[in-house]
Amino acid sequence: xxxxxxxxxxxxxxxxxxxxxxxxxxxxxxxxxxxxxxxxxxxxxxxxxxxxxxxxxxxxxxxxxxxxxxxxxxxxxxxxxxxxxxxxxxxxxxxxxx
Amino acid sequence: xxxxxxxxxxxxxxxxxxxxxxxxxxxxxxxxxxxxxxxxxxxxxxxxxxxxxxxxxxxxxxxxxxxxxxxxxxxxxxxxxxxxxxxxxxxxxxxxxxxxxxxxxxxxxxxxxxxxxxxxxxxxxxxxxxxxxxxxxxxxxxxxxxxxxxxxxxxxxxxxxxxxxxxxxxxxxxxxxxxxxxxxxxxxxxxxxxxxxxxxxxxxxxxxxxxxxxxxxxxxxxxxxxxxxxxxxxxxxxxxxxxxxxxxxxxxxxxxxxxxxxxxxxxxxxxxxxxxxxxxxxxxxxxxxxxxxxxxxxxxxxxxxxxxxxxxxxxxxxxxxxxxxxxxxxxxxxxxxxxxxxxxxxxxxxxxxxxxxxxxxxxxxxxxxxxxxxxxxxxx
Amino acid sequence: xxxxxxxxxxxxxxxxxxxxxxxxxxxxxxxxxxxxxxxxxxxxxxxxxxxxxxxxxxxxxxxxxxxxxxxxxxxxxxxxxxxxxxxxxxxxxxxxxxxxxxxxxxxxxxxxxxxxxxxxxxxxxxxxxxxxxxxxxxxxxxxxxxxxxxxxxxxxxxxxxxxxxxxxxxxxxxxxxxxxxxxxxxxxxxxxxxxxxxxxxxxxxxxxxxxxxxxxxxxxxxxxxxxxxxxxxxxxxxxxxxxxxxxxxxxxxxxxxxxxxxxxxxxxxxxxxxxxxxxxxxxxxxxxxxxxxxxxxxxxxxxxxxxxxxxxxxxxxxxxxxxxxxxxxxxxxxxxxxxxxxxxxxxxxxxxxxxxxxxxxxxxxxxxxxxxxxxxxxxxxxxxxxxxxxxxxxxxxxxxxxxxxxxxxxxxxxxxxxxxxxxxxxxxxxxxxxxxxxxxxxxxxxxxxxxxxxxxxxxxxxxxxxxxx
Numbered sequence: 001x002x003x004x005x006x007x008x009x010x011x012x013x014x015x016x017x018x019x020x021x022x023x024x025x026x027x028x029x030x031x032x033x034x035x036x037x038x039x040x041x042x043x044x045x046x047x048x049x050x051x052x053x054x055x056x057x058x059x060x061x062x063x064x065x066x067x068x069x070x071x072x073x074x075x076x077x078x079x080x081x082x083x084x085x086x087x088x089x090x091x092x093x094x095x096x097x098x
Numbered sequence: 099x100x101x102x103x104x105x106x107x108x109x110x111x112x113x114x115x116x117x118x119x120x121x122x123x124x125x126x127x128x129x130x131x132x133x134x135x136x137x138x139x140x141x142x143x144x145x146x147x148x149x150x151x152x153x154x155x156x157x158x159x160x161x162x163x164x165x166x167x168x169x170x171x172x173x174x175x176x177x178x179x180x181x182x183x184x185x186x187x188x189x190x191x192x193x194x195x196x197x198x199x200x201x202x203x204x205x206x207x208x209x210x211x212x213x214x215x216x217x218x219x220x221x222x223x224x225x226x227x228x229x230x231x232x233x234x235x236x237x238x239x240x241x242x243x244x245x246x247x248x249x250x251x252x253x254x255x256x257x258x259x260x261x262x263x264x265x266x267x268x269x270x271x272x273x274x275x276x277x278x279x280x281x282x283x284x285x286x287x288x289x290x291x292x293x294x295x296x297x298x299x300x301x302x303x304x305x306x307x308x309x310x311x312x313x314x315x316x317x318x319x320x321x322x323x324x325x326x327x328x329x330x331x332x333x334x335x336x337x338x339x340x341x342x343x344x345x346x347x348x349x350x351x352x353x354x355x356x357x358x359x360x361x362x363x364x365x366x367x368x369x370x371x372x373x374x375x376x377x378x379x380x381x382x383x384x385x386x387x388x389x390x391x392x393x394x395x396x397x398x399x400x401x402x403x404x405x406x407x408x409x410x411x412x413x414x415x416x417x418x419x420x421x422x423x424x425x426x427x428x429x430x431x432x433x434x435x436x437x438x439x440x441x442x443x444x445x446x447x448x449x450x451x452x453x454x455x456x457x458x459x460x461x462x463x464x465x466x467x468x469x470x471x472x473x474x475x476x477x478x
Numbered sequence: 479x480x481x482x483x484x485x486x487x488x489x490x491x492x493x494x495x496x497x498x499x500x501x502x503x504x505x506x507x508x509x510x511x512x513x514x515x516x517x518x519x520x521x522x523x524x525x526x527x528x529x530x531x532x533x534x535x536x537x538x539x540x541x542x543x544x545x546x547x548x549x550x551x552x553x554x555x556x557x558x559x560x561x562x563x564x565x566x567x568x569x570x571x572x573x574x575x576x577x578x579x580x581x582x583x584x585x586x587x588x589x590x591x592x593x594x595x596x597x598x599x600x601x602x603x604x605x606x607x608x609x610x611x612x613x614x615x616x617x618x619x620x621x622x623x624x625x626x627x628x629x630x631x632x633x634x635x636x637x638x639x640x641x642x643x644x645x646x647x648x649x650x651x652x653x654x655x656x657x658x659x660x661x662x663x664x665x666x667x668x669x670x671x672x673x674x675x676x677x678x679x680x681x682x683x684x685x686x687x688x689x690x691x692x693x694x695x696x697x698x699x700x701x702x703x704x705x706x707x708x709x710x711x712x713x714x715x716x717x718x719x720x721x722x723x724x725x726x727x728x729x730x731x732x733x734x735x736x737x738x739x740x741x742x743x744x745x746x747x748x749x750x751x752x753x754x755x756x757x758x759x760x761x762x763x764x765x766x767x768x769x770x771x772x773x774x775x776x777x778x779x780x781x782x783x784x785x786x787x788x789x790x791x792x793x794x795x796x797x798x799x800x801x802x803x804x805x806x807x808x809x810x811x812x813x814x815x816x817x818x819x820x821x822x823x824x825x826x827x828x829x830x831x832x833x834x835x836x837x838x839x840x841x842x843x844x845x846x847x848x849x850x851x852x853x854x855x856x857x858x859x860x861x862x863x864x865x866x867x868x869x870x871x872x873x874x875x876x877x878x879x880x881x882x883x884x885x886x887x888x889x890x891x892x893x894x895x896x897x898x899x900x901x902x903x904x905x906x907x908x909x910x911x912x913x914x915x916x917x918x919x920x921x922x923x924x925x926x927x928x929x930x931x932x933x934x935x936x937x938x939x940x941x942x943x944x945x946x947x
Contacts, residue, residue, distance in 0.1 A: 001614065001739055005656070006532055006629035025628070027515070032628040040719065041613045046333050046357070047867040051718050053613035055864075057620035058520055059513055059563075059930075060601045060749075062865060062895040063611075073332060073401055073895070073931065078563070080515050093335040093357050096396045097233055140880035147887055253887045272879050332895065332931070356890070361934075375757065378927050380566055380579065380937065387938040398935035403895055404926040 002036045013083035030076040031064045042066045043090040103294040108134040111295050114303035116146035118432050120259040121447025122301045127266035129451045134295045138275030142256040148408025151252040153441045156191040156244035161465035165445050172444035182258035185251025189339035193242040200345040204242040249341045279314040299428045299454050306409045308433030315426040325369035325376045325407040332401045333357035349389040361390050367407030376407035412436045420466040484509040486578045486591035491519020492796045493788025493803035494597035495547045500807035502554040504816050509557040517548045523626045533629040536654035565928040575783045586940045593783045593810045600746040600789035604900050606856045608713040614720025618743035622648050631657040639712050640743035641666035642847045646694035661704040667850045668708045674845035681842035744849050748790045755925040762918030765844045776809025798836040854907035863901040865894020877912035882923045898923040
C-alpha cells in the first residue's frame with residue numbers, strides 16, 4: 001500500500017506484528033509500519049468484524065488501535081516504534097479473563 | 099398574559115418528560131383522561147437518560163418494598179404494558195460482601211425481611227457467589243441476591259413509554275418549561291415557554307426541578323440535588339450477567355448488552371441546576387474506579403470512553419414523594435426518587451392514575467407523603 | 479506570595495510554539511504539552527527529523543521554516559512534555575486557576591496552570607462516502623504525515639479525490655519524490671469560482687500565497703496526471719480492502735476504475751473537541767462551514783483563563799497561527815500581570831496588522847473550496863459513525879427534536895472512542911436536513927470527558943489531593 005524508498009538516518013530495528021518480524025526505523029510511527037505491512041489493517045471492528053486501517057494519522061479517528069506490548073487499544077499513530085515491540089492486531093471484543 | 103399562546107384544556111397535565119412523567123401520562127390516558135405533558139428540554143434529557151436502569155428490589159428501603167414488588171411483577175411483563183421488552187434482562191442483582199462483618203450485616207437484613215414476610219432476597223456463600231460472578235475478586239465472602247432482578251436499557255425504555263403514551267393520545271410538548279402557574283376557576287393554568295395549558299389535575303414529575311415546581315403551587319418542600327457520576331467503558335466480551343452492588347462501598351457495576359461496562363454507585367460530580375449543567379470530578383471518581391478494580395481485578399486495563407454526571411432529585415430520607423399535595427387541590431406529586439427510581443416507573447404511573455381517578459389508592463404510599471419532609475423541617 | 483504557575487500550552491504547532499516562546503521571553507513559565515513525540519504539530523510534523531534530507535527538500539520551503547520555530551522552542555526554557563495526551567481540564571479552586579490532566583507512557587499526571595492556551599489546530603473535515611472505512615482509503619493529510627514522518631509514499635499510482643489547497647500541495651510533493659498519481663478527482667463544484675471571484679481583490683494582498691497555489695496547479699497540469707473536474711459523488715468498494723473506485727462527475731455518468739489506494743480530503747476544520755467539552759461558547763462560521771470557539775481579541779474563550787490560538791480559532795494557515803499564538807501570549811502575559819494593558823496593546827498592534835494580511839486570502843479560498851453539499855448528505859448505506867458503525871440511513875430515521883444528543887442516545891452515534899470527532903458534523907448536518915433547520919441551530923454533540931481514553935487502573939492510581947469543597 002505504502003513504501004519507504006528513502007533511507008532513514010534512524011537506527012534500523014524490528015517489531016513483531018502478529019508473530020511476523022517486520023523491519024522498521026527506531027522512533028517512527030507504528031501506524032506507518034502497519035500501512036506498509038500486509039494485510040495493512042490494525043484491527044477488525046467489534047460490531048461487524050470489518051478491517052480498519054489507520055485513517056487520519058493524527059489521533060482523531062481511533063481506527064488505528066492495536067495491542068502494543070500487551071496493552072490493548074493503543075493509538076498506533078501516536079506510538080513511536082521501539083526495537084522488539086510486540087504488536088497484535090485486534091479483532092472482536094476484548095476478552096478480560098484471559 | 100399567556101404570551102400569545104392559545105390555551106389548551108386537558109383533564110390532566112403532567113410536568114416532566116422523564117420516565118415517571120411518561121408512566122403517569124400513559125396510565126392516565128389509558129384510564130380515559132385527556133393528558134398533556136410538558137417537558138422543558140426533551141424526553142429523557144436528565145435522570146432517565148442518564149440512568150443505569152437497574153431493575154431491583156434488592157436492598158431497597160423496607161418502606162418501598164410493597165410498591166417495588168408490584169413493579170417487579172410489571173417488569174416481568176413489561177411487553178404487556180408498553181409493547182417492548184425495554185431491553186430488560188433478568189440475570190439477577192447481587193450485593194457483594196467483602197468481609198465477614200459485611201456479610202453479617204446482609205444476614206441481619208435478610209432476617210428482618212423474612213420476619214416481615216418477604217422472600218425475594220437470599221444470602222449466598224462464596225462458592226455460589228463465584229458461580230454467579232466468575233470474575234469476582236477472591237476475597238469476597240458472600241452476597242445478598244435477588245434472582246428475579248436485573249436491568250433494562252434506559253433509552254429503549256424511554257422510547258417504549260413515549261410511543262405508548264402517544265399512542266394512547268398523550269400530547270407531548272418538548273422544549274416547553276413551565277414559567278408560571280395560575281389558579282383559574284377550578285383549574286390550574288400552566289404557562290409554558292411554548293404553550294399554555296389548563297387542567298384540574300397536575301402531576302409533578304419534574305425530577306430535580308420538582309421542588310421549584312411544587313413551590314409555584316405553594317408546596318414548599320426541601321429537595322436536594324444529586325449529580326451522580328457514571329463511567330461507560332469500551333466494549334468488552336461478555337463478562338458478567340448480573341448487576342452488582344457492594345455492601346461496603348458505593349459501587350454499581352453492570353455490563354450492557356452492547357458489551358460496555360457501566361460503573362456508578364453515587365460518587366458525586368458538581369452541578370449547576372439553573373444552567374442544567376454538570377461537571378465531572380475525576381479526583382472524586384477515583385473511588386469508583388478503585389471500587390470496580392477491588393471487586394473485579396481483571397478490569398484494571400479497561401478504558402473509560404466517557405464519564406458524565408446526571409442531575410436528579412434527592413430527598414432527605416432518600417424516599418420518594420408520591421401522593422397528593424397537602425395544600426394545592428388537584429396537584430399530585432411523583433418525584434424525589436434519589437437515584438433509585440427506575441424500577442418503580444411502571445407502578446408509580448398506576449398509582450398516580452388511581453389517585454387522579456378516585457382520590458385514593460390501594461397501594462401503600464403513606465411513607466412517601468410530602469408532609470413528612472416539611473414536618474421534619476418545621477420541627478428542626 | 480505564591481510562585482506563578484506555568485501557563486499550559488497544548489499543542490506544539492506554529493501557534494503553540496510561537497506562544498510558548500513569546501511567553502518565555504516575557505518571563506512567564508510555560509509547560510508545552512503535545513501528544514506527538516516531537517514539535518511541529520501537523521504542518522511541521524517531524525520537521526527536526528527531516529532537516530537536510532531528500533524528503534525534507536521535496537516538502538518545500540514552508541515546511542522547512544518550521545525548523546527555526548523548533549530551534550527557538552528548544553532554546554526558550556519551556557518545560558517540554560511530548561508524548562502527553564490531554565484528557566481533562568478543570569477550573570481549580572484558589573491555589574491554581576486550571577488543572578491540566580495528562581496521560582503519558584507512565585500513567586496519569588496533573589499540572590496546575592495559571593492559564594491554558596489550546597493550540598491543537600485543525601482536523602480534516604469528516605468526509606463520509608460509501609466504502610470510506612475500507613483499508614486502502616486514507617486521508618490526504620494522513621498521507622502527507624506518512625511522507626513527513628517516514629518518507630513513506632504510495633506504492634502504486636494513487637487516486638486522490640477532494641478539494642482544497644492540501645491535495646494540490648501533496649501532489650506537488652509526491653511528484654517531487656518520484657511518486658505516481660493515477661488521477662485527481664477534483665470535487666470542487668464548478669460554481670465555486672464565480673462565488674469566490676468577488677473576494678479575489680482582497681486576497682491579492684497575500685499574492686505570494688496565491689502564486690504558490692498557482693504553482694501547484696501548474697505542476698499538476700504539467701505532470702500529465704488525469705484530472706476530472708466537478709466530481710459530485712465517490713464510492714469505494716472491495717472485500718477487506720479497496721479494490722475499485724466509482725466516481726460520478728456532476729451531470730454525467732458514473733465511472734468505475736480499479737484502485738488499491740485512495741486519498742481523500744474535503745478541507746480542514748478547527749478542532750473543537752476540547753472547547754466543546756469545556757462548555758465554551760461557539761459560533762457557526764458559514765464561510766468555513768464549521769463551528770469555531772467564540773474568542774475575544776486576545777483569543778480568550780468564554781471561560782476565563784482558557785485561550786485558543788491557531789487553526790483551532792478558525793482556519794488561517796501557519797502564519798496566521800503563529801501570529802495568533804503571539805497575540806494570545808501577550809493577552810495571557812497581561813492577564814498575569816507581566817505586561818500592562820497599554821504595553822500589551824502596543825506590542826500586539828503590528829501583530830494584528832500582520833494577521834490581517836495573513837488572513838487576506840481566506841474569504842477567497844473558503845469560497846473557492848467550499849465543500850459540495852454531498853459531503854453533508856451521504857448515501858443511506860454510508861457508515862457515518864465509524865466507531866459504532868451507524869449508517870446515514872439509521873441516523874435519518876432517528877432524527878428528532880432532541881437534537882444530536884438525543885440521537886446519540888438512541889443510535890449510539892458519537893459514543894465510540896472518537897467521541898464524535900469523525901461523525902459529529904455529519905450528524906448535525908443530517909439532522910438539520912431532516913428537521914428543515916441548519917447545523918448552526920441544531921448544534922453539536924455534548925462532548926464528555928475523558929478527552930482521550932483513560933483506563934480504570936490509571937484513574938484508580940491518580941495521585942492528587944481531593945479538592946476541598
